[in-house]
Amino acid sequence: MGRREDRVRRKLEKDPAMECNKVRQKYCPDLFRDFADTKDPRNPSYTDYSNRELLGTVFYKGIAGITSMQAMTDEFNKDQVVKNLYQFMGGKEKEFLPHGVTVNEYFERLDPEELQKVQQKQVYGLIRSKAFYDARFRKKWLVIVDGTQTYSGRRKLHEGCLERHYKKGTEEETVSYHCDVLEAKIVLGEKLVVSIGSEFIENNGEDAERQKNMGEEERKQDCETKAFQRLAGKIKKAFPRLPLILLADSLYASEPVMDLCRGNGWGFIIRYKSGSIPGVTEEYEKIPEKGRSGHAEFVNEIDYRGKPVNMVRYWEEAEEKGKKAGKEYQFLTDMRITEKNAEKVVKAGRKRWKIENEGFNRQKNWQGDITHACSHNAEAMKNHYLMTQISDMVKQLYEWFVLETGGIRKRQKNISSDLLKSFGEQKTEREDIRRNDTQSVPAD
Incomplete structure (x- = not known):
């Protein structure tokens, strides 16, 4: 592929965040509902953010390939990013997204089995979709x-x-x-x-x-x-x-x-x-x-x-x-x-x-770093690892169904940075951001 054709193909992906969300909505449509349904370990009288907002924020941290909690807090402390991510998550917009310290305090108390259930439910949906049957060996x-x-x-x-x-x-x-x-x-x-x-x-x-x-x-x-x-x-x-x-x-x-x-x-x-x-x-x-x-x-x-x-x-x-x-x-x-x-x-x-x-x-090495300790607490470390698995699952689907299938070539390190940049760009109306665009996507 020549440089001219490569440039044309890149233009086909007008908004990486939107394209990633379309894939997530098609293959993991209940993800944020499942985040919301996890058992909350906190006293409801002393909570500023819901399970959906806390887990959704860490999910998009993984999509953007952000390594540390401090970097997440800094990158997600921008007006347009805050507005877009709340719209992506389907919740009422607040002034701020959860701070890294708030997330870690929550993760220290959250039972990792709750995230394993979310993870396995998404995989079950992928298996049932029949889009990946060609990957089987002897059925x-x-x-x-x-x-x-x-x-x-x-x-x-x-x-x-x-x-x-x-x-x-x-x-x-x-x-x-x-x-x-x-x-x-x-x-x-x-x-x-x-x-x-x-x-x-x-x-x-x-x-x-x-x-x-x-x-x-x-x-x-x-x-x-x-x-x-x-x-x-x-x-x-x-x-x-x-x-x-x-x-x-x-x-x-x-x-x-x-x-x-x-x-x-x-x-x-x-x-x-x-x-x-x-x-x-x-x-x-x-x-x-x-x-x-x-x-x-x-x-x-x-x-x-x-x-x-x-x-x-x-x-x-x-x-x-x-x-x-x-x-x-x-x-x-x-x-x-x-x-x-x-x-x-x-x-x-x-x-x-x-x-x-x-x-x-x-x-x-390419998409974040699971060896970076986002917390020194045993339970929080487990929850960070499990959230990385959920984010990376959606990110792989995006890379295959949008980039690979569309012939859009990107270096691995640029995929995350392009998604993060897209989080901070002006979007269209709410219904366009979260619409369930289930256009036909070829199977692997």
Whole structure:
């Protein structure tokens, strides 16, 4: 695309904020009503702002890619921004939007489960819309699970912080603290990966005592396996009949995870490293007649602690630093592998990387920063993280259905700044700002 055509396409998007709102109204029409319906932890006699106004303000903070609460307070303290955001939220206009301190005091008392319910209700609506059915694999939704850090530093922000000791037992021993979350994201398209559930991994005395003699990798696996059991329970409760296939890295190649998937009626494609379950590798290598298809090699019904599991190995050549190098990938799955589906199973399994690229990297580097501590309170930190997931879901839909589909090219860092700038521009009448423009939008 030439510069002239690029300029013409950019002009097609006359108002980024309006276009983003249209997408939100089409795919998440009840979002602000759901914000309003969350259980308010405050005394109603001492409230200046409603749940809808507090959560709506933080939602638009995420849409604008604003990192800190102070920056939010400053950017949203402009007459036109205040007027527009109140109109976007559908409430009576006030002189000011909520201050960052007010939001944090509210978040310290708000039960994070309230926001998880809002988040999962929006995802349920997206699934029911049928607009994203092409993203399924064998008529099942791909759900990726992985953990990430939302804070790391020498300062202990709260009692739930996890600890990492360096040079333990010596005079030079140091301690760093971190906050972790186990995240599950559902694949709705090649560039659409949204949160379907979050489980926060916190320090408690029982786990800390049991893990004190474990190595770092063993401790991480223990924490994430237990968190996965809790997260899987949440997802099953919220989406009891959702047909899904779990995608995960080698940390989850274990009997408890596979048994939980089988018990829930879920499929799984889990990245596998030979050393993680030696018995599976040994049996795989002993079988001389392996199935083959293209770059894939496979064996079905390998015994793993009395239950069958299927394994596929895949080779490819990749160029690194100007040199060609061979790469090998292995996956364990409950799906029977054939010559027809072997490479398709591998392709689906490799979508696990989307939680890093379209998920964590995006939310840490391109669209805000989930590692920035907007509060030092444990509950508030959770609520900030969950609101980021809700904002980013809508923002991804906007990027796909408006920018990508319309051929409008923007640098990732400019998408947020353009939206923020648009918040402060003069809009048309109220009915134009909030109208439910449900024009036909192509599916991914």
